Amino acid sequence: MGTLSTTAGPARPVSRTQALLNLLRDGDELAHAVTFAFAATILLITILLIYELWINSGLARHKFGFSFFYTSTWDPIFGQFGSWPFIYGTLVTTAVSLTIAVPLGIGAAIFLSELAPPKLSRGLSFIIDLLAAVPSVIYGLLAVFTLVPIMRSDIEPFLKKTLGFLPLFKGPAYGVGFLTAGIVLAVMTVPYIISVSREVLLAVPQDQREASLGLGATRWETTWKVVVSYAGVGIMGSIFLSMARALGETMAVTMVIGNQPKVSASLLSPGYSIAAVIANEYAEAAGNLHLSALTELGLVLLLLTLVLNALARILIIMTARKGSGVQGQ
Amino acid sequence: MKKPVLIVSLCLGIAGFVAAQGGTVQLQAAGATFPAPIYTKWFDAYKKINPKIEVNYQPVGSGGGIRQLIAKTVDFGASDGPMTDEQLGQAGFKILHFPTVLGADVPSYNVPGVNTSLKFTGKALAGIFLGTINKWNDPELTKANPGVKLPGEDIVVVHRSDGSGTTYIWTDFLSKVSPEWKAKTGGPGTSINWPTGLGGAKNDGVAGLIKQTPNSIGYIELTYAIQNKIEFGDVQNSAGNFVKATLASVSEAAAGAAKDMPEDFRVSITNAPGKTAYPISSFTWLLIPAQIQDTGKREIIKGFLNWMLKDGQGYCEGLAYAKLPPPVVVKEAKAISLIK
Numbered sequence: 328m329g330t331l332s333t334t335a336g337p338a339r340p341v342s343r344t345q346a347l348l349n350l351l352r353d354g355d356e357l358a359h360a361v362t363f364a365f366a367a368t369i370l371l372i373t374i375l376l377i378y379e380l381w382i383n384s385g386l387a388r389h390k391f392g393f394s395f396f397y398t399s400t401w402d403p404i405f406g407q408f409g410s411w412p413f414i415y416g417t418l419v420t421t422a423v424s425l426t427i428a429v430p431l432g433i434g435a436a437i438f439l440s441e442l443a444p445p446k447l448s449r450g451l452s453f454i455i456d457l458l459a460a461v462p463s464v465i466y467g468l469l470a471v472f473t474l475v476p477i478m479r480s481d482i483e484p485f486l487k488k489t490l491g492f493l494p495l496f497k498g499p500a501y502g503v504g505f506l507t508a509g510i511v512l513a514v515m516t517v518p519y520i521i522s523v524s525r526e527v528l529l530a531v532p533q534d535q536r537e538a539s540l541g542l543g544a545t546r547w548e549t550t551w552k553v554v555v556s557y558a559g560v561g562i563m564g565s566i567f568l569s570m571a572r573a574l575g576e577t578m579a580v581t582m583v584i585g586n587q588p589k590v591s592a593s594l595l596s597p598g599y600s601i602a603a604v605i606a607n608e609y610a611e612a613a614g615n616l617h618l619s620a621l622t623e624l625g626l627v628l629l630l631l632t633l634v635l636n637a638l639a640r641i642l643i644i645m646t647a648r649k650g651s652g653v654q655g656q
Numbered sequence: 657m658k659k660p661v662l663i664v665s666l667c668l669g670i671a672g673f674v675a676a677q678g679g680t681v682q683l684q685a686a687g688a689t690f691p692a693p694i695y696t697k698w699f700d701a702y703k704k705i706n707p708k709i710e711v712n713y714q715p716v717g718s719g720g721g722i723r724q725l726i727a728k729t730v731d732f733g734a735s736d737g738p739m740t741d742e743q744l745g746q747a748g749f750k751i752l753h754f755p756t757v758l759g760a761d762v763p764s765y766n767v768p769g770v771n772t773s774l775k776f777t778g779k780a781l782a783g784i785f786l787g788t789i790n791k792w793n794d795p796e797l798t799k800a801n802p803g804v805k806l807p808g809e810d811i812v813v814v815h816r817s818d819g820s821g822t823t824y825i826w827t828d829f830l831s832k833v834s835p836e837w838k839a840k841t842g843g844p845g846t847s848i849n850w851p852t853g854l855g856g857a858k859n860d861g862v863a864g865l866i867k868q869t870p871n872s873i874g875y876i877e878l879t880y881a882i883q884n885k886i887e888f889g890d891v892q893n894s895a896g897n898f899v900k901a902t903l904a905s906v907s908e909a910a911a912g913a914a915k916d917m918p919e920d921f922r923v924s925i926t927n928a929p930g931k932t933a934y935p936i937s938s939f940t941w942l943l944i945p946a947q948i949q950d951t952g953k954r955e956i957i958k959g960f961l962n963w964m965l966k967d968g969q970g971y972c973e974g975l976a977y978a979k980l981p982p983p984v985v986v987k988e989a990k991a992i993s994l995i996k
Contacts, residue, residue, distance in 0.1 A: 402849035403819075404842035476868060499810065501869060503854060586817035586855025597854050603817075607857060611717040611819030611846050 384623035386616055401588045403613050408620035410627055412588040416598040421573040423509025424516055429566055432520025440528035441550045452525060459518035467579035470511045475502040475583060483595055494592040503585040506594040511579050516569035527561030528554060560643050567639040574632055577602040601628045681952055686714040687721025687734025690759055690821050691940045694975050698968050702960055709956050718821055725943055731953060733943040736821020738922035750946035752994060753921045754961060755939035758978035760906045761826045762881050762888035765873040766866050767792060774889040775800040775898040778833030784811055786837055787852035792871060814865045814874030817855025819847035825938040826875045829926040882976040893935040894927045901934045903978040909937035911981035947996055961992050
């Protein structure tokens with residue numbers, strides 16, 4: 328029948344069921360279909376989540392409208408709900424945690440990837456990865472029993488004495504508050520920054536370093552100007568990963584933030600965050616309006632996360648350039 | 657490899673199905689977390705007497721219990737606060753309240769240098785939680801505690817951050833003794849807009865904050881205080897006496913209120929009359945539908961309620977709950993016949 332023997336015989340008309348069965352028996356097509364279904368499920372779950380949050384927050388949205396975002400009263404008895412103190416608390420604690428964790432994390436990652444002997448680097452990295460896996464409740468308990476007393480009796484009075492003229496450090500030192508919550512979040516998110524940044528820094532091609540040294544740069548100039556900027560996008564990704572964790576962190580924050588819906592310039596003041604208030608009040612929410620307001624808070628947090636991640640993406644696109652490890656789209 | 661796996665899982669499936677048909681009657685219940693330990697003990701003890709009866713109690717909180725009862729996903733509910741008229745209206749079917757045990761809130765504090773039991777008037781507590789009384793050596797406090805050296809430090813207030821029946825009892829008492837409190841906060845609630853203070857999650861959170869923060873004061877459940885051996889102060893009752901919360905003085909509050917108790921038992925017994933009554937006490941209730949279609953379930957529930965009023969009360973002391981006083985038990989026994 329000709330010199331080439333192919334597995335496909337002459338074309339024969341097949342029924343639709345036969346065609347479907349043929350499709351399923353063929354591994355490639357099946358794998359394609361199944362993995363597509365999995366990917367679609369994730370998208371569907373996200374859409375369902377947003378839909379449910381939207382529907383269940385309807386009562387509060389219709390009652391308060393946009394004033395929900397900027398009013399500060401949270402009163403379940405009088406039925407007045409405003410989310411500003413919670414948005415403020417979430418943003419402040421995340422900002423404090425990033426301010427502490429980013430320099431610490433990047434510095435540690437640079438040390439582990441560029442300057443440390445390989446054995447030390449591998450050992451420390453292993454321990455840091457373990458730290459990332461510790462449940463947040465453990466961090467919370469640790470903070471309540473060790474960090475809070477130290478903050479109240481040593482660190483906060485010290486800050487008040489030296490920097491007390493700044494509005495950032497006014498008011499009584501309770502031990503719990505924005506600063507303590509920010510510190511706990513920093514401790515929890517620093518392993519992510521170190522772990523991802525270290526990987527990205529190690530992935531920078533060796534010829535980049537060699538070329539830089541060949542042109543006469545010092546070791547530190549090479550590390551900072553060439554290696555870190557090449558890995559810049561990846562490092563930024565790790566920072567945004569840790570920011571995402573800090574935004575949604577619930578248990579550890581509610582144990583050390585003081586749980587007072589208050590907006591204050593002082594970092595020593597007790598405050599509240601969106602995740603903390605939802606965790607505290609959802610189970611025993613008094614009435615449908617209260618429940619609806621808490622659901623709307625959940626929607627606000629989701630929106631906040633989406634907006635910040637979108638900004639992160641824009642930042643990455645803007646700063647990605649030729650000669651770096653990632654192509655911006 | 658495939659065929660044996662299929663056969664084994666089929667067999668397990670059938671076995672499981674058969675086992676589930678044991679013939680036990682399962683009742684679903686959900687509600688308050690405060691009485692959950694004693695309810696669990698009761699359902700367990702009742703199962704030993706009636707092995708075919710199994711009650712599954714989920715301590716999801718009073719609010720959740722009421723919601724699930726209204727939605728008919730549970731056979732009965734439990735709540736630390738009585739259902740409001742609005743909630744009863746939402747239900748669409750008649751719901752009866754049955755008090756089971758008594759709980760109480762106690763003022764716990766941490767004042768360096770003070771090792772005796774402090775006495776608090778209702779006005780003092782209201783002022784402290786409103787933020788109008790903000791130093792420990794305020795006249796309202798020194799007046800009630802002559803001979804105790806109270807420092808001139810700021811009072812740090814601690815309250816519950818999660819919604820709870822404990823908060824309901826505390827705010828109910830403050831609303832009764834202070835018109836200013838009632839006007840500012842709107843009255844009792846499981847979750848309110850606190851004028852001041854730090855929030856701790858559950859009794860442990862509040863107790864922890866109090867222990868760690870000098871010059872602080874907060875409220876915790878009597879049961880929790882007894883079980884964890886936490887010191888607390890005395891509160892002045894409506895007769896003018898400073899009473900320390902004990903299981904006896906809490907039951908006294910219910911006895912004092914028994915005379916004027918409404919038929920449906922939806923009553924607040926804070927600030928109750930009685931010389932030795934503890935003023936910050938409250939019932940916790942089982943919420944039972946008045947009409948239960950299933951004859952088997954109806955008889956089981958009525959049988960359980962009768963058992964609870966007699967033998968069940970015997971378990972209270974061991975778990976640090978205050979039991980119902982005799983006048984209330986008598987009234988309740990009559991009310992059981994209302995379940996049809």
